[in-house]
Amino acid sequence: RRYAAYDKHDLYRDYPKFRNCYTMCAKTRMLDTHTPHWGDSGKCMAMGTTGMTMPLQMMLRGYRVYGTPEVAREVWFSNGKKLDGIAGDIYDAEPQELLERVEGELNQQPGPFVSHNAGGYGQAALEAPSRKHPRGIAMYYGRTGGHGHEDRLAIDLLSNNVLMTPDMGYPLYTGHWPKRIGWTSHVISHNTCMVNDKGQDRSSFSGKTKLFADAGPVRVADVDGGKVYPDVSTYRRCLVMVDVDDVNSYLLDLFWVRGGTNHRLIQNGGGPEVETTGLTLTAQEGGTYAGKDVEFGEFYDGPSNWDYDGTGFMYLKDVEKSGPAERFAVDWKMLETWRTMPQDWEAHLRVHNLSPVDEVALCTGVPPEYKGAPERLRYMLRTRYGSGLNTQFVSVLEPYATEPFITSVRSLGTLSSDSDFGAAVEVVLADGRRDVILIRENEGKLEAGGLEMDGRVGFCRFEADRPVAQVLIEGTALRAGEVELRLPASAVRGKLAGWDDGNVENTLLKLDTALPESTLAGEYIIFDNAERSDASYLIESVVDAHTVGIGSNSLVERFVDENDYGKGFIYTIAEGDSFIIPLSASWERQE
Structure with missing residues (x-):
């Protein structure tokens, strides 16, 4: 609580970025129900109803200070999406008044789902608008060090009430646990691309957004993954989500890689069995993907500690392989391991491959053995070999129920x-x-x-x-x-002339280019910045012909000197940085 008689220091006043601690969880959620299990978080295929939340009393303190609808909504999430039991405390003259204020903020019905890109966190989420039939996909491009995993540009697809491309989540044991090092945290268990049979470089801080837009039945996220592999000039993924109707959507998935001698696109599905079309597979007798003489969990190409930089192939078993292929499909029937769906529930993910590969392998991976987690999942690895490779993996992901x-x-x-x-x-x-x-x-x-x-x-x-x-x-x-x-133009392009962050509720960006008369609110402004974090921001308002507002987003990257706050801040963007605001148009025939 604040003490009105003391005003020399005020955490909320002096550090405006602190405000975002109370709204940050919203930026990690998909479809108001799920926060993807990037890094050491959650359990494989586990879904809740709220996604990540903060403690209720913390959120109530934040609401007392800021009193905004966004914080009120997070109070509701922290209380399990209900208002029962929310009240003030013994220091409030009218304890019930707090509940009445929160209720007033939440009085209106939520609108359709909206895609959102959390650049500071490193997650792009594409969401179909239907609340009756929620579905969406998230792509991660944030931190991979510490409790992170080698999961840059990994995807998490949620459709038909199940996680269809599940992450492994929290390891069964931490520290130098071999399976954590060679599997759970390793790139080999994630839905992304491995280059040169090595793990990703965890020192890379963040990827950078290239395009994020939503128009009509189409939404797109294009992200450069950054320098996660040496001698690789391009490591980039582009997702295009297309609505078929109010119930179904499919995804065009493009993964672009330049450099290296082999590229392996890793894909799992939320089930242990698959059906294939267009492939001729041969089963390997025993062993693992590392070879028929390498046993499951046997570290054959490096030490079983944090110095390990091998393939992780020894954690993939039950191997089947095909030679060169181009047009084929693999269909996973989903498991519902947490037993919350009706008896007749069914869901599938069918992946259509459209680009040439030199090898296709199907293998079994074993998630951390938590209660409720699937015992095993089937993986598909698509590989290209060569010198100085340029690879464009082209896939269509089709999540469906029964047909x-x-x-x-x-x-x-x-x-x-x-x-x-x-x-x-x-x-x-x-x-x-x-x-x-x-x-x-x-x-x-x-x-x-x-x-x-x-x-x-x-x-x-x-x-x-x-x-x-x-x-x-x-x-x-x-x-x-x-x-x-x-x-008239594909985008608004220009340079940053400056900014005004004096109003904590709305940071203003000053642009050197005149803005078009068409509304830009709801679009993203994307900067080509030199700092380590992504710099893409939702435009919440257009103030004048050269100024846009990005809401309560802070431009502070970090302290100049964390031991001397008086030296000020380093900012994510700088005057002179180039920007782009992609423009879009949609049309539908009216009979």
Whole structure:
């Protein structure tokens, strides 16, 4: 509590960034129910109802100080999404008044889910709007040291009330526990890409956002993973989420890697068994993915301590392999290990592969043996070999309940060079509609499937070869027959002229470029900054032609000297940093 008679020091007043301690949990959640288990957190496939929360009494103290709807909502989450039992304390003249204030803040019904990017934390979450049929995917690009894992650019897909691409969560034992070192914390157990059969460099502080946007039935997150591997110039993942209807969505998953001699895209699913199409697999007799003579858990390529920098392959068993392949699919039937769903519940994840690989392997991994965790999960590893590799892994992820909603998926062409990747993909839906998605690493022209684009991301949905919906993101033109979407510019670009953080409720960014008359509130401004953290911020308001507000977000990165606060702060962005605000447009045929 504050003591009004003493005003020399005030934690809340003197350190405005402290305010975000009371709202930070919201930035880690997906779909208001789940905080992904990045690093040493949670248990494999475990889901709650609130995601990460802070202690209730702490949140009540924060609400007394700040009194905002955002903090009131976190009070509600901390109390298990209910208001029963919330009251003031013996020092309040009217203890019930606090509950009445919180109730007043929460009086309105929540709106549709909205995708959000937490740059300081390092998590991009794409969420379909439906609250009746929640579904979304998160990609992690934050810290990997300490209690973190080698999980840069890993994904966590939540659909049909189950975690479909589960992280391992907290290790069974900490310290120099061999399985923690060679499996649970190692890149090999995570849904990301391994390069040169090594673990990721944990000293890399954060990835950086390249694109984050939401328009119509399409939303996209494109993140550069940073320097997690030496001699690798590109380590980047782009996710495009497309809504089919109010119930279903699919994802186009592109992983771009330049450099190295082998690239392994690691993919698991929330179940121990899979069905495949388009693959001819041969079972290996005994052993592990490290070889038929290497036993499960046997450290064959390094010490079983924190100096280990090997493959982790000895923790993958029941190995089946295929030679070169390109167009195939793997379907996981999900487990519901925590037994909270009805008896007839069923869910699947089908992964459609659309890019050439030199080897496909299916293996079994064993999560930490906590009560309720799955006993085993099936993994797929797709590998490319070569010298100075440029790899674009192209996949479509189809989460469904009992019947697939996709009839076919095919590649309509790709781009792959030292400076640009790109892909064109056709998805035919079970009801006969046909989607075409065009995407490029850098803005430019691309044409396929009856669709022409000048931009980064283009989408068109056809019914009987007639366009019925289009989306253009960071582009100037998208055309299908006589239907054309145009934007006067693909993005607002410029440099940071300065900022004003005097109002803790709304940090203002001063830009050297005049802003368009169209509203930018709800879009993201993305800086090309030199500091270690990502610098992408949601624009909450447009103040004038050169000023945007980013709400209570703090620009403070850290102290200049943590032993001498008087030396001030280092900031995440600096005057002169370049920025981009991607623009988008969507169209839907009205009958």
